[in-house]
Amino acid sequence: MSILITKDTTFIIQGITGREAVNMSRECLDYGSKIVGGVTPGRGGRDVYGIPVYDTVRQITAKTHVDGAVVAVPPAFTRDAVFEALEGGVKLIVIVTERIPRYEVAQMVELAKMRGARIIGPNCLGILSPGEAKMGGLGGRAVDAKKAFSKGYVGVMSRSGGMTTEMCNTLTAAGIGQSTAVSIGGDAIIGSTYADLMPLFEADQETKAIVIYCEPGGRMEAELAKYVVEQKSRLPIIAFMAGRFMDEMPGMRFGHAGTIVEGKADTTAEKIARLEAAGISIAERIEDIPGLVKKRLGMDGK
Amino acid sequence: MSLFIDVEVDASARSNADLVKKLVEVCPVNIFAASSGKLDIVDAHLDECTLCELCLNAAPPGSVKVKRLYGTKDVLVRQS
Amino acid sequence: MRFYEFESKRLFGKYGIPLPKGSKVAATPAEAKVVAAEINGPVVLKSQVLSGGRMKAGGVLFADNPDQAAEAAKKILALEINGHKPRGVLVEARAPIAQEYYVGVTWDGVARMPVMIFSDMGGIDIEEVAEKHPGHISKRHFSTLMPFSDFMAKELVAGVGLSGDHLNRLSRLAASLARIFQAHGLTLAEINPLARLDDGTFFCLDGHVDMEDDARDTQKGILKDLGIDPEEKRQARPPTSFEIKGAQVDAADPRGVAGNVVEFDGDLGLVIGAGGGSLTLFDAIRKHGGKPANYCEIGGNPSVSKTCELTKLILSKPGVKKIAVMMNVVSNTRVDIVARGVIKGVIESGQKPSEKIAIFRIPGSWEQEGFKILEHYGVEYCDRTVSMFEAAGRAVAKMKA
Numbered sequence: 001m002s003i004l005i006t007k008d009t010t011f012i013i014q015g016i017t018g019r020e021a022v023n024m025s026r027e028c029l030d031y032g033s034k035i036v037g038g039v040t041p042g043r044g045g046r047d048v049y050g051i052p053v054y055d056t057v058r059q060i061t062a063k064t065h066v067d068g069a070v071v072a073v074p075p076a077f078t079r080d081a082v083f084e085a086l087e088g089g090v091k092l093i094v095i096v097t098e099r100i101p102r103y104e105v106a107q108m109v110e111l112a113k114m115r116g117a118r119i120i121g122p123n124c125l126g127i128l129s130p131g132e133a134k135m136g137g138l139g140g141r142a143v144d145a146k147k148a149f150s151k152g153y154v155g156v157m158s159r160s161g162g163m164t165t166e167m168c169n170t171l172t173a174a175g176i177g178q179s180t181a182v183s184i185g186g187d188a189i190i191g192s193t194y195a196d197l198m199p200l201f202e203a204d205q206e207t208k209a210i211v212i213y214c215e216p217g218g219r220m221e222a223e224l225a226k227y228v229v230e231q232k233s234r235l236p237i238i239a240f241m242a243g244r245f246m247d248e249m250p251g252m253r254f255g256h257a258g259t260i261v262e263g264k265a266d267t268t269a270e271k272i273a274r275l276e277a278a279g280i281s282i283a284e285r286i287e288d289i290p291g292l293v294k295k296r297l298g299m300d301g302k
Numbered sequence: 303m304s305l306f307i308d309v310e311v312d313a314s315a316r317s318n319a320d321l322v323k324k325l326v327e328v329c330p331v332n333i334f335a336a337s338s339g340k341l342d343i344v345d346a347h348l349d350e351c352t353l354c355e356l357c358l359n360a361a362p363p364g365s366v367k368v369k370r371l372y373g374t375k376d377v378l379v380r381q382s
Numbered sequence: 383m384r385f386y387e388f389e390s391k392r393l394f395g396k397y398g399i400p401l402p403k404g405s406k407v408a409a410t411p412a413e414a415k416v417v418a419a420e421i422n423g424p425v426v427l428k429s430q431v432l433s434g435g436r437m438k439a440g441g442v443l444f445a446d447n448p449d450q451a452a453e454a455a456k457k458i459l460a461l462e463i464n465g466h467k468p469r470g471v472l473v474e475a476r477a478p479i480a481q482e483y484y485v486g487v488t489w490d491g492v493a494r495m496p497v498m499i500f501s502d503m504g505g506i507d508i509e510e511v512a513e514k515h516p517g518h519i520s521k522r523h524f525s526t527l528m529p530f531s532d533f534m535a536k537e538l539v540a541g542v543g544l545s546g547d548h549l550n551r552l553s554r555l556a557a558s559l560a561r562i563f564q565a566h567g568l569t570l571a572e573i574n575p576l577a578r579l580d581d582g583t584f585f586c587l588d589g590h591v592d593m594e595d596d597a598r599d600t601q602k603g604i605l606k607d608l609g610i611d612p613e614e615k616r617q618a619r620p621p622t623s624f625e626i627k628g629a630q631v632d633a634a635d636p637r638g639v640a641g642n643v644v645e646f647d648g649d650l651g652l653v654i655g656a657g658g659g660s661l662t663l664f665d666a667i668r669k670h671g672g673k674p675a676n677y678c679e680i681g682g683n684p685s686v687s688k689t690c691e692l693t694k695l696i697l698s699k700p701g702v703k704k705i706a707v708m709m710n711v712v713s714n715t716r717v718d719i720v721a722r723g724v725i726k727g728v729i730e731s732g733q734k735p736s737e738k739i740a741i742f743r744i745p746g747s748w749e750q751e752g753f754k755i756l757e758h759y760g761v762e763y764c765d766r767t768v769s770m771f772e773a774a775g776r777a778v779a780k781m782k783a
Contacts, residue, residue: 099596100596101594101596101597101600102489102596103567103597105494106526107526107527110495111527125713140746148766158658160659161658162681162710163659163662165711165712166662166770173766188489188491189494213658215658218491219492220492223492245664251618252618252619252644253642254642254664254679255657255660259657259661285769287771287772
């Protein structure tokens with residue numbers, strides 16, 4: 001199985017007529033995703049690769065069941081688009097847009113909580129369940145995504161979209177498939193953290209291990225470590241930590257918006273110590289990940 | 303001078319005002335420009351070509367050719 | 383973007399938060415003397431720098447009369463702290479303090495809500511208070527959807543056991559701070575210390591404000607009021623001319639990103655991407671003993687000319703011997719377009735791509751087309767079977783050869 005999306009998940013794309021969203025629509029369709037509509041206010045009646053375009057979300061939800069929405073509108077319009085989807089009853093929202101002010105992200109997350117919905121992102125590439133569907137730009141074109149991602153038993157979560165593909169590609173090359181890969185986003189405030197998604201992987205019988213990509217900044221890794229210990233998680237976790245050089249450069253921002261060393265808890269050294277104390281294995285290099293997965297699952301013949 | 307891409311357009315196509323307008327419209331990287339109804343190729347934009355083939359599809363077969371200047375002999379051209 | 387102390391105080395002042403008497407910035411010793419004369423009493427002079435450790439470095443001095451104030455201002459204005467030159471000297475009245483408190487508003491990334499923090503032990507690092515004196519600290523999250531309401535601030539202050547007149551006065555200040563935080567896209571609004579005088583009045587002794595970069599577009603009015611240049615970046619250290627040029631390359635063309643160029647003093651130029659990939663690759667180069675000349679992030683499929691300009695900038699940096707072009711497996715950035723850009727940049731710099739490009743490791747979208755270009759120019763490249771770490775190792779090995 002997979003988490004969050006399967007081949008039967010229906011979703012819409014908000015901002016579907018934008019340049020990047022048009023590409024993304026093509027990629028998702030080619031991968032086998034069920035896109036039931038697109039929304040661009042003022043462009044209702046058109047179509048994008050056969051996907052009907054509407055002016056509002058409710059025009060679609062009134063006709064058909066919609067599980068999810070990908071939001072790919074400019075930052076100034078994102079909050080409105082997300083509120084529209086949430087009030088339209090959509091329960092899974094992937095926000096691709098970057099550079100949304102933090103306060104607005106917090107508002108979206110708060111409303112999602114009230115509506116019993118889940119947000120992935122912002123500033124993310126979305127979700128890919130190999131062999132099932134992809135929701136967002138993760139993996140790029142369907143032919144490319146099929147090279148890097150394969151069906152299997154590892155759940156993947158990453159603060160970097162590009163590194164999600166890199167890690168899955170490395171796993172695939174080693175013969176290890178993935179249940180679902182989630183690009184959770186690179187901002188300081190995001191809809192779903194590692195710890196938020198853990199219970200879903202926990203409940204998925206086919207997921208046997210977790211691989212995560214981590215960076216300096218924030219308390220997300222500490223929150224995961226706490227979760228693993230308190231919930232006595234059944235899943236072994238392998239973490240890769242990038243940005244070690246940043247420990248020596250406090251106050252400088254590198255990489256994503258959420259990546260900055262402001263205090264001791266932001267450093268990679270501190271994060272690695274916390275993760276290891278919770279029994280999480282640290283991969284020094286990306287290519288060490290497959291070996292660690294096998295080792296933790298007792299599949300290395302030792 | 304471009305290093306990677308060259309685009310050739312037939313003389314008849316170059317002076318066809320309707321076609322010129324179409325080529326200017328479809329190219330995402332503005333390789334084509336129009337000056338008094340005639341086609342200009344903007345040298346400075348040639349290397350930005352994304353090989354999208356929209357110009358090939360906009361013109362009659364064979365009238366627009368996209369050449370890659372990096373050792374690959376196959377020219378992009380609309381067959382029919 | 384961090385505010386200077388005087389800017390933070392000006393912002394607080396607009397919302398009625400009391401400030402010390404005087405509280406004016408002087409650009410010269412003569413100006414400092416005038417402010418001190420207006421105050422007509424003992425003053426404190428504080429260097430306006432965006433760096434910690436101001437007190438220790440000698441950036442805070444006291445004076446009892448205007449002549450002493452001019453003398454102190456002269457010393458402070460000449461003093462560079464951790465590489466930062468002061469943006470003037472803040473002159474304020476000094477008064478006897480009965481007690482110091484802490485009040486701050488920031489983001490809780492785990493709760494994904496703003497949180498107010500209060501302590502009756504001000505003047506020291508709040509993380510230290512949290513660790514050693516947990517009974518003296520109180521926190522209160524507040525909604526971003528519901529309007530802020532004063533009772534939230536009262537609960538905050540009552541959380542450390544305060545009551546009476548102090549509770550009412552302090553919670554009013556905390557509520558103002560929360561509203562400032564909400565209204566101006568801040569990531570931090572902090573008064574530390576918040577001082578109580580013997581007469582029971584409170585004022586902001588020192589303040590810190592951090593505004594989110596992505597909120598700046600919506601905050602142009604207040605930035606103008608505070609005299610902050612909308613283009614001013616304020617990284618942890620002032621940008622170098624190389625970094626300024628890098629930002630110009632990125633700003634000149636909206637197609638894709640070739641930004642966040644950071645200068646280092648090594649000999650290996652880096653054309654790397656994207657956000658996470660750049661961090662991973664930079665670590666890898668250092669692990670192999672390589673010396674990067676720069677950090678950068680390309681992504682979002684930059685145009686050929688944009689990558690070309692970035693390549694030329696990096697090659698023009700004194701001491702750069704070769705460049706390494708590396709990314710994680712790419713999805714939307716195209717391998718062939720990046721290959722064209724870097725090769726063009728090398729050629730326009732009057733160099734040979736086969737000699738200047740130590741390694742090209744960008745697998746993914748349009749890789750077959752990209753590899754044809756690289757082969758044509760004799761550039762060493764590798765596909766996805768070579769890891770990012772290994773590719774970095776090859777680049778470093780070439781530098782030593």
